[in-house]
Amino acid sequence: MKLKSARIMMHAVIILVAFLTIYPLFILVASSFKTNIQIYENIFGLSFPLHFEHYVIAYKQIYSGLVNSVIVTCGNIVLTLIISSMAGYAFACFRFPGKNMLFFSMMMMMMVPYFLILTPQFIVSQRLGLLNTYLVQILPPSSAFAILSTFLITTHMESLPRSLFEMASIEGAGSFTTFTRIAIPLSKPILVVVTITNTISSWNNYIWPLVAANSREVRPVVLAITKITASAHQMPGVNFAGYVLSSIPLMIVFIFATKPFVEGMTAGAVKA
Amino acid sequence: MKRKFIAMFMAMVIAGGSLTGCASSSPSPQNSSAPAASQDGGGQAALPEKSESDERWHPAKPVTLKWVSWEYNQDHELQYLEESLARYKELQPDITIEYEYIASDQYQTWLQTQLVGGTAPDLFLVRHTWGQQYLRDGTVYDLTDALLNEENPYNPGGKWIDTFEPSVIVQVKDLTNNKYASVPTNGVIVKMFYNKELLAKAGIDGPPETFAELLSDCKALQDAGIMPYVVGMKVPEGGGFHWYERLFMDPLTDQFNEEMDLNGTGLIEVNEIARAVDKGVIDITKSPWKDIYPMIKEFSQYWHPGYNAMNNEEALEQFARGEVAMTFSVGTHAAALAANPDLKFEFGVTEFPTITKESNPHSSGIPYEIGGAPQGNICIPATLKDEDKLRAAIDFLQFKTGVEDCSLYVDRLWGVVPIKGITSDNPMIAGLQFKNGVSPLKLYETYFDKKFWDDSTMLGQLYLQDKLSLEEYTQALQDDLVTAKDAYVQKEGWSDENNWGDKQD
Numbered sequence: 001m002k003l004k005s006a007r008i009m010m011h012a013v014i015i016l017v018a019f020l021t022i023y024p025l026f027i028l029v030a031s032s033f034k035t036n037i038q039i040y041e042n043i044f045g046l047s048f049p050l051h052f053e054h055y056v057i058a059y060k061q062i063y064s065g066l067v068n069s070v071i072v073t074c075g076n077i078v079l080t081l082i083i084s085s086m087a088g089y090a091f092a093c094f095r096f097p098g099k100n101m102l103f104f105s106m107m108m109m110m111m112v113p114y115f116l117i118l119t120p121q122f123i124v125s126q127r128l129g130l131l132n133t134y135l136v137q138i139l140p141p142s143s144a145f146a147i148l149s150t151f152l153i154t155t156h157m158e159s160l161p162r163s164l165f166e167m168a169s170i171e172g173a174g175s176f177t178t179f180t181r182i183a184i185p186l187s188k189p190i191l192v193v194v195t196i197t198n199t200i201s202s203w204n205n206y207i208w209p210l211v212a213a214n215s216r217e218v219r220p221v222v223l224a225i226t227k228i229t230a231s232a233h234q235m236p237g238v239n240f241a242g243y244v245l246s247s248i249p250l251m252i253v254f255i256f257a258t259k260p261f262v263e264g265m266t267a268g269a270v271k272a
Numbered sequence: 273m274k275r276k277f278i279a280m281f282m283a284m285v286i287a288g289g290s291l292t293g294c295a296s297s298s299p300s301p302q303n304s305s306a307p308a309a310s311q312d313g314g315g316q317a318a319l320p321e322k323s324e325s326d327e328r329w330h331p332a333k334p335v336t337l338k339w340v341s342w343e344y345n346q347d348h349e350l351q352y353l354e355e356s357l358a359r360y361k362e363l364q365p366d367i368t369i370e371y372e373y374i375a376s377d378q379y380q381t382w383l384q385t386q387l388v389g390g391t392a393p394d395l396f397l398v399r400h401t402w403g404q405q406y407l408r409d410g411t412v413y414d415l416t417d418a419l420l421n422e423e424n425p426y427n428p429g430g431k432w433i434d435t436f437e438p439s440v441i442v443q444v445k446d447l448t449n450n451k452y453a454s455v456p457t458n459g460v461i462v463k464m465f466y467n468k469e470l471l472a473k474a475g476i477d478g479p480p481e482t483f484a485e486l487l488s489d490c491k492a493l494q495d496a497g498i499m500p501y502v503v504g505m506k507v508p509e510g511g512g513f514h515w516y517e518r519l520f521m522d523p524l525t526d527q528f529n530e531e532m533d534l535n536g537t538g539l540i541e542v543n544e545i546a547r548a549v550d551k552g553v554i555d556i557t558k559s560p561w562k563d564i565y566p567m568i569k570e571f572s573q574y575w576h577p578g579y580n581a582m583n584n585e586e587a588l589e590q591f592a593r594g595e596v597a598m599t600f601s602v603g604t605h606a607a608a609l610a611a612n613p614d615l616k617f618e619f620g621v622t623e624f625p626t627i628t629k630e631s632n633p634h635s636s637g638i639p640y641e642i643g644g645a646p647q648g649n650i651c652i653p654a655t656l657k658d659e660d661k662l663r664a665a666i667d668f669l670q671f672k673t674g675v676e677d678c679s680l681y682v683d684r685l686w687g688v689v690p691i692k693g694i695t696s697d698n699p700m701i702a703g704l705q706f707k708n709g710v711s712p713l714k715l716y717e718t719y720f721d722k723k724f725w726d727d728s729t730m731l732g733q734l735y736l737q738d739k740l741s742l743e744e745y746t747q748a749l750q751d752d753l754v755t756a757k758d759a760y761v762q763k764e765g766w767s768d769e770n771n772w773g774d775k776q777d
Contacts, residue, residue: 035614036589036592036612036614037589037592037593037612037614037615038614040589040590040592040593041593118381118385119384119385119388119389122385122388122389123388123389126389126390126391131391206378207378207381210374210378210381210382211381211382211385211386214372214374214382226374226375227345227373227374227375229345229346229347229350229373230346230347231346231347231348231611232346232347232348232608232609232611232612233608233611233612233613233614235346
């Protein structure tokens with residue numbers, strides 16, 4: 001009886017937490033179909049008529065931003081995965097002079113507030129002629145994303161059995177073969193974690209594209225939604241529609257990657 | 273050995289990459305530091321002479337200027353902009369203006385990065401105080417010579433500077449060096465909006481003209497079951513509340529203006545406020561300064577109860593729902609409100625009721641209006657060295673402050689402009705122009721002291737809810753003023769000897 005009531009209580013808490021998480025999203029979606037007067041008359045539920053045209057207005061203004069964000073995010077992910085997996089493998093599997101110093105100096109970069117390097121990074125990018133290109137949205141952010149990713153991958157690879165690498169070596173596999181055939185396949189869960197966290201960071205990156213890639217041709221969706229225009233009575237409904245549209249690609253990523261993501265987060269938590 | 277080499281190479285790749293920079297999506301604090309000085313050395317570009325064949329100057333070759341602002345983003349605003357730029361294109365076929373909107377939340381961060389990198393657009397919007405700082409830093413073009421010595425071809429008949437409302441343009445001038453860094457292209461005015469149907473329902477003929485009438489009308493509305501008034505007093509914005517502080521304080525403290533106004537501009541600016549605090553002229557703990565708060569408190573019993581949680585825009589939205597009889601809001605909102613197809617009532621605009629001697633014996637009875645601050649201030653970066661582009665940028669500023677474009681602005685956006693003599697036949701638009709003098713005392717502005725500004729709202733909320741006494745409230749505000757004054761004296765070296773930093777010509 002006691003167990004049953006505890007379980008009911010637990011379910012009630014879970015339902016409450018789920019409600020508190022989901023309901024604000026519902027308000028966002030519901031508000032995206034409303035005019036501003038409808039929002040103020042009834043903020044918590046749906047109001048009729050629904051203004052589907054808000055989505056058409058928003059989509060027309062942000063679709064190029066969506067394409068740009070996909071390109072930039074893919075570039076960031078590919079570059080980050082290549083750099084951090086190779087560096088993680090090196091840090092985890094080899095001994096070399098200055099290894100610890102390199103590792104810690106890299107980690108220290110995570111402690112530097114972003115705004116301290118915004119201007120120097122902008123000037124470097126400007127001197128390299130990278131402003132208002134896809135590259136400026138890929139190279140500097142990837143170097144930042146790679147720090148934490150390298151740390152995660154290093155930690156994961158250090159937990160892999162040494163004997164696997166030794167056996168591969170005995171069988172004649174070189175470093176690169178061991179990396180691609182042994183280390184990478186066994187690190188799939190952590191690579192998924194790195195992919196998802198960096199996808200979110202890259203997709204939502206705002207300040208850097210604002211200062212370095214604000215031209216119409218290359219600006220990502222996170223900037224495009226700040227420039228949405230509509231008539232005063234359609235606002236902020238059209239803005240909300242833009243927010244919903246811009247988050248759909250992220251939702252798709254989550255739908256397909258939730259399972260491996262959870263596996264990655266819990267990898268190594270339980271010893272077999 | 274080979275493995276070690278590969279390992280070192282891989283590790284150095286990532287370490288090197290990490291040192292080149294980081295990026296994150298974390299929200300940013302406002303970067304208040306000024307940009308570094310101009311990279312291209314001193315000296316301003318010489319301007320080409322005006323064409324003899326035309327009243328106006330024309331560029332020798334096609335010129336394209338990029339203009340960035342946070343101002344125009346709604347359909348009706350963009351429609352005005354399109355008309356405005358099309359007209360300019362007719363007048364200046366070889367000058368193309370490319371407009372870009374950047375949201376205001378990170379605008380300053382964006383702008384400072386561009387100024388430091390030398391990539392700022394040819395024309396950009398600033399607050400006039402930012403522009404003054406940028407000019408001191410050498411990152412924007414000094415417009416003083418053009419303003420003082422040129423005639424505006426789009427508003428002929430005198431020097432360009434003389435076409436502006438003196439009370440507006442004086443605020444643009446940096447009194448520490450007597451220079452102009454930006455040109456204001458529009459203005460702001462705050463008016464009382466009233467719902468004609470709700471007033472009629474409560475048996476009220478028209479909007480109140482005095483504060484005493486306002487209180488009795490509010491009482492009549494309340495008795496009729498109608499919410500009388502809505503105010504936005506949300507922390508930290510607090511904008512609405514500060515408007516009332518100024519509206520009540522100006523007529524009550526008129527008697528001190530002559531004593532406080534060191535340079536005779538008619539406005540009591542930062543250094544003059546500091547001096548008045550130092551001399552004990554401004555003392556919020558004493559009458560008549562402190563008298564405004566009990567008056568506001570009496571008025572607040574008729575406010576929509578959510579005033580602590582609303583900003584000015586939300587207060588206006590409450591009014592737009594048709595359930596509140598009156599509010600006080602920025603004039604340009606009237607255009608958007610009138611164009612709203614969902615609006616179910618007729619509204620009017622008028623000045624806030626006058627504080628007469630009937631309400632307070634100290635009152636001068638002079639009505640003041642909130643607004644008059646220079647807005648739409650446009651700067652030109654110091655890095656713009658191409659003579660034609662620089663001349664074109666100034667020409668565009670002259671067009672924006674010319675009769676034709678200012679009239680278009682007033683007509684389309686129902687706004688106010690900084691130049692003299694613009695009127696409208698539309699009674700609603702005419703009602704949104706200045707009828708009275710501009711609020712002279714700049715005490716309840718962010719300029720003087722942010723803590724005082726914030727505290728007056730935060731502690732004001734407690735005072736209005738009887739959680740803080742008048743004495744505690746006004747003492748806290750006075751303490752803030754004295755602390756701010758001391759900080760100015762220490763930082764700027766202001767004293768009687770240097771006329772409190774005033775270098776007004």
